[in-house]
Amino acid sequence: MMREIRFGIIGCGLMGREFASAAARWLHLTDTRAKPRIVAVCDTNPALMGWYAEHLGPMQQTTDYRELLANPEVDAVYCAVPHVLHAELYPAILAAGKHLLGEKPFGMDAAQNATIMAAIAAHPNLIVRCSSEMPFYPGAQRVIDFVKSGSIGPILEVEAAFLHSSDINPQKPLNWKRMASVNGEYGCMGDLGMHVLHVPLRLGWRPETVTASLVKRVPTRPDGKGGTLPCDTWDNATITATVPHADGAFPMVLKTWRIAPGEANTWSIRVLGMNGSAYFSTKQPRQWQFMRYTAGGPQAWATEDLGYTPLFPAITGGIFEFGFTDAIQQMWAAFIDELAGGDAHGFPCASPQEASAHHAVLTAALQAGKTGQSVKVAYA
Numbered sequence: 001m002m003r004e005i006r007f008g009i010i011g012c013g014l015m016g017r018e019f020a021s022a023a024a025r026w027l028h029l030t031d032t033r034a035k036p037r038i039v040a041v042c043d044t045n046p047a048l049m050g051w052y053a054e055h056l057g058p059m060q061q062t063t064d065y066r067e068l069l070a071n072p073e074v075d076a077v078y079c080a081v082p083h084v085l086h087a088e089l090y091p092a093i094l095a096a097g098k099h100l101l102g103e104k105p106f107g108m109d110a111a112q113n114a115t116i117m118a119a120i121a122a123h124p125n126l127i128v129r130c131s132s133e134m135p136f137y138p139g140a141q142r143v144i145d146f147v148k149s150g151s152i153g154p155i156l157e158v159e160a161a162f163l164h165s166s167d168i169n170p171q172k173p174l175n176w177k178r179m180a181s182v183n184g185e186y187g188c189m190g191d192l193g194m195h196v197l198h199v200p201l202r203l204g205w206r207p208e209t210v211t212a213s214l215v216k217r218v219p220t221r222p223d224g225k226g227g228t229l230p231c232d233t234w235d236n237a238t239i240t241a242t243v244p245h246a247d248g249a250f251p252m253v254l255k256t257w258r259i260a261p262g263e264a265n266t267w268s269i270r271v272l273g274m275n276g277s278a279y280f281s282t283k284q285p286r287q288w289q290f291m292r293y294t295a296g297g298p299q300a301w302a303t304e305d306l307g308y309t310p311l312f313p314a315i316t317g318g319i320f321e322f323g324f325t326d327a328i329q330q331m332w333a334a335f336i337d338e339l340a341g342g343d344a345h346g347f348p349c350a351s352p353q354e355a356s357a358h359h360a361v362l363t364a365a366l367q368a369g370k371t372g373q374s375v376k377v378a379y380a
């Protein structure tokens with residue numbers, strides 16, 4: 001029998017369901033050290049919990065996370081709750097002795113992130129990772145490998161973007177993600193910043209200074225009950241960072257946009273260098289593009305169809321497409337591999353240190369955007 005790791009889920013909304021689905025089709029993966037079993041769920045909205053038990057079998061259901069954390073059957077927790085709650089819940093999860101995959105952004109601002117980081121430091125025996133699934137696309141992995149192989153040469157520019165567009169509709173009702181008091185003042189940067197910074201930080205590209213253009217286009221939204229409420233978060237942020245590097249400092253553009261016309265959920269990374277360049281976008285999920293250049297030679301981008309070639313092998317034939325739900329499952333495979341003593345096939349989920357560094361960048365970007373100044377990033 002394969003080893004089971006027993007999970008509790010706190011926050012049974014959009015992302016809680018994605019984990020449940022990934023866990024339910026664990027047989028998709030052909031070579032894992034352990035598998036997750038969901039034994040407890042918690043949400044303050046009781047209506048959401050029945051779906052889990054209906055599909056996965058009897059389990060603890062509670063509206064009080066303390067009850068879930070008191071359950072000795074729970075080895076590890078996935079916590080996917082609104083940002084304002086991270087700094088209360090993540091330390092409580094660790095204090096209960098549970099491993100944690102926490103949703104980004106790991107606290108809604110730098111102060112709350114510091115609280116979480118202190119709790120992590122106090123529990124060095126527990127494995128803590130931050131959710132960020134997009135780099136698990138095969139095309140993203142190829143870009144990472146291309147950079148690591150030294151094929152880029154001196155870097156000209158890096159651009160990492162995560163573009164959404166549903167907020168272009170001013171009639172879209174307000175939800176917690178558009179309220180600074182719950183989502184944080186970062187707004188779109190708190191929602192999408194970990195996604196764009198995960199790969200750059202993993203590759204050692206730490207912004208030194210940033211400027212930022214922040215855009216707020218929809219000041220009020222329907223409250224869903226016939227009224228109108230202020231929508232006080234930033235809609236779009238374009239951060240331009242200067243990244244020090246042995247081959248010469250380079251600019252890095254980070255776009256976290258909630259209103260990018262026509263873009264449903266487009267995550268992309270483009271690295272341009274003197275010897276090589278590479279690009280991947282979830283818009284063309286089966287492909288990546290790259291160029292190798294030698295002095296005086298042709299400048300020709302190549303496009304390669306990758307199909308289904310994930311980090312953790314699966315039953316799907318190599319010619320087929322890879323998608324969002326696969327990226328989620330691969331991220332979970334990486335976390336569970338680490339829980340079971342593995343090395344996540346060389347690409348662990350985002351670390352707390354990476355989440356902390358991303359807070360430093362976003363905090364500087366918020367100040368830069370509000371003042372119009374270039375701001376030095378103060379890493380913890």
Ligand SMILES: NC(=O)c1ccc[n+]([C@@H]2O[C@H](COP(=O)([O-])OP(=O)(O)OC[C@H]3O[C@@H](n4cnc5c(N)ncnc54)[C@H](O)[C@@H]3O)[C@@H](O)[C@H]2O)c1
Binds near residue numbers: 016045080081104133
């Ligand atoms: N990795 C990704 O791609 C991705 C995508 C979307 C959201 N997220 C992150 O996931 C987290 C949750 O977002 P979501 O989209 O699932 O939100 P959601 O609103 O769909 O779900 C959050 C759930 O938390 C519940 N909740 C609120 N307070 C609670 C409490 N005290 N105890 C237990 N449950 C409580 C809510 O009732 C709700 O069901 C956020 O941190 C968000 O940034 C990540």
